[in-house]
Amino acid sequence: MTRTLRGTEVDPPPEKPPARTGRGARLRYRLGVARREPTLFLGIGLVLVLLYLVIAPLVSIISDGFAVHFGDDFKAGQPVGALTGYYLWRVFRSPVSTELFWQPLVNTLIVAVGVTAVALVLGGFAAFLLTRTDVKGRKALANALVVPYMLPSWTFALAWLALFKNGRSGGQVGLLQAWGVNTPDWLAYGAVPIVICLGLHYFPFVLLLFGNALRRLDAQLEDSARILGASRGTVLRRITLPLMLPSLSSSTLLVFGRILGTFGTPYILGLPVDFNLLSTSLFSAVRSGQQGVTAVLATVIVMIGVAMVLFDARLVRQTRRFVTVGAKGAMERTIALGRWAGLAATGAWTLFALSVVVPVATLALTTVTITPGVFSADNFTLAFWTAEHLPGAPGFPHGVLRGTELWSAAWNSVRIVGMAALICGLAGLLIGYVVVRADRSPIAKVLRQVSFLPYLVPGIAFAAAFLSLFAVQRGxxxxxxxxxxxxxxxxxxxxxxxxxxxxISAMTQLGREPEEAAQMAGARWLTRIRRVVVPIQRGPLITGIVLPFVSGIKELSIVIMLTTGGTQLLTTLSINLVDYAYAQMANAVILIIAVLSFTITYLTQRLTRTSLASGLGG
Structure with a gap:
């Protein structure tokens, strides 16, 4: 019978099965238990869904590289659907392989090494300054220097063009060219600006990883070396850097791996001089309908990305060699900068200005001026924001705040990213529940690994995999x-x-006692989840929803190949305006995305009482 406990429907616990029972009775008993404790069945369902949504796309994109596609049967000399090595030959050995793969691979490695170096230098400098010195305003600096990571990565690329663009790619030139300063192609486009722009975007990533590791370093070890007569340089070389090696290696590999899936900046700054990375080469293959070539390129990107993260995981496992044990915990000492304090603070705030103030101010300036570099009163206008009609812009004949394009893209972004974030949060909580509650079962182990697998795959390659699986009807x-x-x-x-x-982290900290108490009172499983687990885990659930929303609202690499005219997002609208050479409107849209991203991030931190710069700056 069903009883009522404080208005909640509950079920009595199932009776124990008789000592001697038939197969049907045992099955009914197990189903009764499963109805009241369906953790294992929930885990099986989640694993099946994730196998289809995570493993199947990867299998599909890999298999596409070995089957003849429609329209390629004559070139491959085999019928459609036949097993072939034609696409491997085309990507790796054909006369066009240099353009398709080898040169983009070299360019990707050059950019990745350059970006990693810039990010490590800037992030390492900022981390040391904030965690180991008495620089003034450490807390304010800690919050300010993570702002570049909140901006869309190609914000810096658009600002760079607004400053350094020459006449090579058509449209209006940049400020320097308008002032009579001729900017060479190598400065306006290609590897140099891509490295600088992405380095300014990713250095906060190094700051957070390296800074937290520096903060946990026991200063007593450095003090002991100084007492024994070691110079400050020797201490840095023999004590500090070796202990920071795991964090340094992890920062290097993760930044290096993220470059593989970055699309916006290489596309904007590389396209005018045909400087392709693997990500832009993959996009070109998709846009030109080369399905087999797309599959091979995506597979290569996936393999490199997986190798990077697995190598990082191995380094993390080896960090136990660097564990230090103190008697009463680590001590933290700050270095007195003395007469260098002002210079250090100036350097830190200059870095903030170059990575946030200058790009945002430059983009804002371009949206209210007709001709770059002219500051007369008649050159300033709000037409690019509010005009009902803009002459000479047939593809976007009005200001960004007029018409339906911006509002439609904004609504699409909010609802699509919002639904995805809601699914993320709920799925993450359920995955954590199953993994922790059934921690010794094979299902829990498989679920833990499969749910983490998308992290190993660069975003643009995963988008290509989904396109391969869902572009046509399958069953x-x-x-x-x-x-x-x-x-x-x-x-x-x-x-x-x-x-x-x-x-998983949140459920690990939640003991079984509250749920078991409700279970002993006869509460059903859904009731326990709704009335016990969700209220207790409200904070992690909100974080699991809002953080994917913040990340998704400025996402480009994942969605660039999947949107159409009816599913335009703010990010793809901005890139499309760049393609039409409507620089002012593109910059206006990117500013809207930046403000939206920063506002949501700020509200999230206030709501969850957390901070990206937690632990830095005192």
Whole structure:
């Protein structure tokens, strides 16, 4: 019978099965237990869903590289669907392989090494300054220097063009060219600006990783070396840097790996001089309908990304060699900068100005001026924001705040990213529940690994994999290309690792006692989840929803190949305006995205009482 406990429907515990019972009775008993404690069955369902949404796309994109596609049967000399090595030959050995793969690979390595070096130098300098010195305003600096990571990565690229663009790519020139300073191609486009722009975007990533490791370093070890007569340089070389090696290696590999999936900046700054990275070469293959070539390039990017993260995981496992044990915990000492304090603070705030103030101010200036570099009163205008009609702009004949394009893209971004974030948060909590409650079962182990797998795959490669699987109907699943459902699922799956790890961490800290008390009172499983688990885990659940939303609202690499005219997002609208050479409107849209991203991040930190710069700056 069903009883009532404070208005909640509950079930009595199942009776124990008789000592001697038939197969049917045992099955009914197990089903009764499963109805009241369905953790294992929930885990099986989650594993099946993730196998289809995570493993199947990767299998599909890999298999596409070995099957002849429609339209390539004559070139491959085999019928459509036949097993072939043609695409491998085309990417790696054909006359066009240099353009398709080898040169983009070299360019990717050059950019990745350069960006990593810039990010390590800037991030390492900022981390040391904030954690080991008495520089003034450490807390304010700690919060200010993580702002570049909140901005879309190609914000810096658009600002760079606004400053350094020459006449090579058409449209209006940059400020320097307008002032009579001729900017060479190597400065306006290509490797140099890409490295600088991405370095300014990723250095906060190094700051957070390296800074937290520096903060945990026991200063007594350095003091002991100084007492024994070691110079400050010797202490840095023989004590500090070796202990920081795991964090330094992890920062290097993770930044290096993220470059593989970065699209916006290489596309904007590399396209005018045909400077392709693997990500832009992959996008070109998709846009030109080369499905087999797309599959091979995506597979290579996936393999490199997986190798990077697995190597990082191995380094993390080896960090036990660097563990230091103190008697009463680590001591933290700050270095008195003395007469250098002002110079150090100036350097830190200059870094903030170059990475945030200058790019944002430059973009804002371009949106209110007709001709770059002219500061007369008649050159300032709000037409690019509010005009009902803009002459000479047939593709976007009005200001960004007029018409329906911006509002439609904004609504699409909010609802699509919002649905994906909601799925992420709920799925992350359920994954955490199953992994922790059934921690010794094979299902829990598989679920933990599969839910983390999307982190290993660069975003643009994962988007290509989803395009391969869902572009055509497969069994009962219809073709989803161009639909909102495909964007929601792709964004949810690619951001699932963050939500699942948040859910696992939160459930690990929640003991079984509250749920067991409700179970002993006869509460059903759904009731326990709704009335016990969710209220207690409200904070992690909110974090698991809001953080994917913040990340998704400025996402480009994942969605660039999946959107159509009816599913335009703010990020793709900005890139499309760049393609049309409508620089002022593109910059206006990117400013809207930046303000939206910063506002949501700020509100999230206030709501969850957390901070990206937690622990830095005192």
């Amino acid at each position: 009962p699943i219809p073709a989803l290309y161009g639909s909102i459902a495909l964007l929601v699922v792709t964004l949810a799956v690619t951001h699932l690792p963050y939500s699942s790890r948040s859910g």
